[in-house]
Amino acid sequence: MPSQMAAQAAPRTVQSAAADAVLQVENLQAWYGESHILHGVNFDVRGGEVVTLLGRNGAGKTTTLKSVMGIIGKRSGSVSFEGKQIIRASSDRIARLGVAFCPEERGIFASLDVRENLMLPPQVRPGGLSLDQIFELFPNLKERLNSQGTKLSGGEQQMLAIARILRTGARFLMLDEPTEGLAPVIIQQIGKTIAELKKQGFTILLVEQNFRFASTVADRFYVMEHGKIIDTFANSDLAANMDKLHAYLGV
Amino acid sequence: MGINTQALMAQLLVGLINGSFYALLSLGLAVIFGMLNIINFAHGALYMMGAFVAYFLLSIFGLNYWFALVLAPIIVGAFGMILERTMLQRLAGLDHLYGLLLTFGLALIIQGVFQNFFGSSGLPYAIPTALQGGTNLGFMFLPTYRAWVVVFSLTVCLLTWFLIEKTRLGAYLRAATENPTLVRAFGVNVPRMITLTYGLGVGLAALAGVLSAPINQVRPLMGADLIIVVFAVVVIGGMGSIMGSIVTGFMLGVLEGLTKYFYPEASNTVVFVFMVLVLLLKPSGLTGRAA
Numbered sequence: 366m367p368s369q370m371a372a373q374a375a376p377r378t379v380q381s382a383a384a385d386a387v388l389q390v391e392n393l394q395a396w397y398g399e400s401h402i403l404h405g406v407n408f409d410v411r412g413g414e415v416v417t418l419l420g421r422n423g424a425g426k427t428t429t430l431k432s433v434m435g436i437i438g439k440r441s442g443s444v445s446f447e448g449k450q451i452i453r454a455s456s457d458r459i460a461r462l463g464v465a466f467c468p469e470e471r472g473i474f475a476s477l478d479v480r481e482n483l484m485l486p487p488q489v490r491p492g493g494l495s496l497d498q499i500f501e502l503f504p505n506l507k508e509r510l511n512s513q514g515t516k517l518s519g520g521e522q523q524m525l526a527i528a529r530i531l532r533t534g535a536r537f538l539m540l541d542e543p544t545e546g547l548a549p550v551i552i553q554q555i556g557k558t559i560a561e562l563k564k565q566g567f568t569i570l571l572v573e574q575n576f577r578f579a580s581t582v583a584d585r586f587y588v589m590e591h592g593k594i595i596d597t598f599a600n601s602d603l604a605a606n607m608d609k610l611h612a613y614l615g616v
Numbered sequence: 617m618g619i620n621t622q623a624l625m626a627q628l629l630v631g632l633i634n635g636s637f638y639a640l641l642s643l644g645l646a647v648i649f650g651m652l653n654i655i656n657f658a659h660g661a662l663y664m665m666g667a668f669v670a671y672f673l674l675s676i677f678g679l680n681y682w683f684a685l686v687l688a689p690i691i692v693g694a695f696g697m698i699l700e701r702t703m704l705q706r707l708a709g710l711d712h713l714y715g716l717l718l719t720f721g722l723a724l725i726i727q728g729v730f731q732n733f734f735g736s737s738g739l740p741y742a743i744p745t746a747l748q749g750g751t752n753l754g755f756m757f758l759p760t761y762r763a764w765v766v767v768f769s770l771t772v773c774l775l776t777w778f779l780i781e782k783t784r785l786g787a788y789l790r791a792a793t794e795n796p797t798l799v800r801a802f803g804v805n806v807p808r809m810i811t812l813t814y815g816l817g818v819g820l821a822a823l824a825g826v827l828s829a830p831i832n833q834v835r836p837l838m839g840a841d842l843i844i845v846v847f848a849v850v851v852i853g854g855m856g857s858i859m860g861s862i863v864t865g866f867m868l869g870v871l872e873g874l875t876k877y878f879y880p881e882a883s884n885t886v887v888f889v890f891m892v893l894v895l896l897l898k899p900s901g902l903t904g905r906a907a
Contacts, residue, residue: 434801460803472798476790484784485791486802533803 386445387412387537387568388433393442393452395425395432395592402428404592405442410537415559415569417579420589421615426572427469429589430539433570434466435459446537461489465535469542469572471526473514479506482514483529490534499528502558520551527558538562539570544578556581576614588613624877625756631873632866633762633831636769637824637842639865642849643773643858644820647780650793650856651813654704654715659846660839661726662818665692666825667834668730671739681744681826688826689819696818700811723840730836738833765827772823773862776816780858789813793856848891854901864902 386409395403403425410416418426432440435456444452451459460466465486474482483499483506500507503524509517517525523543530538540559544552552575559569559582573579579586580603588596590613598606641663648656669691670684679687699722707714743761750759780786792799792806800806825839832838849868853860868887876883894902 436797436801456797456801457803457805460801466801468798468801472795474791474794476794477787481787485787485799487804489803530802 385411387447388570389443389445390429390433391443391445393429393432393444394440395428395437396439397428397437402592403432403440406589406592406594408587408594408597410568410570412568413563413566414584415563415571415582416585416587417571417573417583418587418589419573419576419579419610419614421613422574424589425592426589427541428592430466430541430570430572433459434464434539436466460486460533460535463490463535463537465530465533465538467526467530467538467540467543469545471522473517473522473525475513475515477514478510479512479514479517479525480510482525483510483532486529486533488532488534490536492536493534494528494531496532499531502531502561503528520547520554523547523551523555524558527555531562536566537568537570539572541572542574543571544573544575552578574614576610621755624874627873627877628870629756629758629762629766629873630876631870632766633869634872635866635869636766637828637865638846638849638869639773639862640769640820640824640827641842641846642853642861642865643776644817644824645846645850646853646856646858646861647776647789647820648814648817649850650858651789651810652700652704652715653712654707654719655712655847656817657716657719657843658699658722658726659719659817659821660841660843661723662692662696662839663821663825663828663842664730664834664836664839665695665726666822667741667829667838668734668825669822670826670829671741671834674741681830684826684829685823689822692822692825693815693819697811697815700814704814705807705810723843727836727840734836736835736837738835738838741829741834743830761830765831769824769827770866772820773865776820777858777862845887848887852887852891852894852901854903857901857903860901860903 388410390406390408393403393406394401406425406429408416408418418429420426428437431437433444435451435454435458440452442452443450446459446462446464449462451462454462474485477485483496494502505521506525506528509521514522514525527540527543543555547555556578559571562569563582571579571583580600583600585599586597586603587594588610596609596613603610641659645656645659648654666688669688670681673679673684673687674681703718703722704715707718747761747764750757780789788799788804788809792804792809796806828838845868849864850861852868853864868890871886871890872883875886882889
């Protein structure tokens with residue numbers, strides 16, 4: 366079934382690759398050492414959208430984000446960001462083009478306090494959020510500015526990880542499982558933040574296993590399995606696709 | 617037992633001088649280990665190169681000590697950066713042993729080349745005129761140059777600590793020590809930063825070499841004598857710990873000086889006995905974090 370769906374999904378992806386795509390990924394392949402992880406991933410993200418990659422553990426969602434970010438050493442295919450080909454670019458160059466990445470493990474630095482963590486990423490473009498704007502979105506961080514980064518609660522660390530990339534001026538954010546391991550009340554807060562960022566014009570590529578959460582924030586979904594996109598649908602088609610989705614995700 | 621204050625103070629001063637060199641060298645090693653994860657065995661040879669560059673600057677170009685203090689760290693630091701770019705960079709991700717063997721081999725080559733051209737005996741390097749003489753403090757005679765070495769080394773060490781612990785550049789260095797991949801994904805050119813960090817660590821070694829030249833003369837093996845003690849300092853302070861290296865460097869210099877006064881027979885071994893005790897009681901070093 367998945368291979369049939371992949372065959373169906375690919376043309377739709379190509380069709381949806383509109384001229385206003387901020388990110389366009391075509392036939393993306395990636396390897397960890399000798400292990401071939403991504404087998405020709407195709408998708409696009411348009412300006413101002415929240416797009417979610419769904420899939421079970423090991424489907425290749427995180428590897429896809431890391432490949433777009435240039436973190437995976439061995440990759441091929443085509444990744445175009447704002448019309449520029451970045452498949453061979455180093456991750457620091459990709460970041461300076463305006464792509465911001467928030468990793469699954471949050472990446473809070475233990476040797477840095479909250480302020481230093483927050484100020485760490487350099488500004489890559491003008492228009493990054495000021496500290497006051499960040500504290501408006503995440504009031505908790507203001508009170509914990511001098512604490513060691515890793516002494517924050519899981520929720521606060523996630524807020525710090527998102528806040529940190531908002532300072533850079535990048536308008537394209539890639540968030541890898543931002544709700545993982547968090548309490549429902551914090552998940553709600555993160556959902557509100559993503560909605561607010563979307564309202565402010567940010568484009569977001571989200572990786573999520575928490576489908577319930579993703580359905581509240583995403584405009585479109587891509588479903589991944591075995592390193593490929595096997596299906597895609599808009600949020601408006603969600604109800605009609607619910608059975609298929611349950612089968613894909615095993616929920 | 618009566619204490620001869622003048623002799624005790626003289627040994628303490630010698631201890632502080634040695635401590636200055638230990639601190640500068642172990643600080644460079646700590647910076648390099650923290651960032652590159654390489655145990656830089658070539659550090660002693662690069663310290664020696666600093667002294668030789670000062671000697672060449674004076675004997676060939678007529679550039680005195682003050683020029684050497686600035687130029688030698690830059691020249692030897694640039695040499696270090698070439699080593700990093702052409703050789704050490706290729707060891708990224710490999711076991712510590714590879715870096716240790718490579719830098720040990722480099723040390724032997726560098727020292728061998730200098731020994732081939734200059735022999736093993738020392739070349740003289742005069743104390744600069746402005747730092748000659750000394751002051752009688754009543755309880756001891758304080759040579760101006762030695763006081764300068766202690767004060768200048770301490771200042772450089774504290775400036776380096778400030779750079780790494782309190783500035784934005786230092787935050788990049790500390791963060792890249794923890795997770796270089798993520799720091800790079802934030803837009804920082806980490807490979808270039810690693811090269812510059814190696815240059816900084818090597819520059820500190822060269823600076824110590826220039827400071828040492830008027831005291832210890834300029835000898836191809838001057839670094840080989842020192843480097844083993846400096847590694848003990850790094851282990852005691854905690855691998856990669858900046859403040860640990862500075863404090864331990866000065867502390868062990870003083871400990872050595874005091875031992876020379878109270879029990880001279882043990883002065884060459886006291887540092888290593890202390891290292892064994894620290895390894896037994898706190899394997900991560902006095903200021904290092906447990907793994």
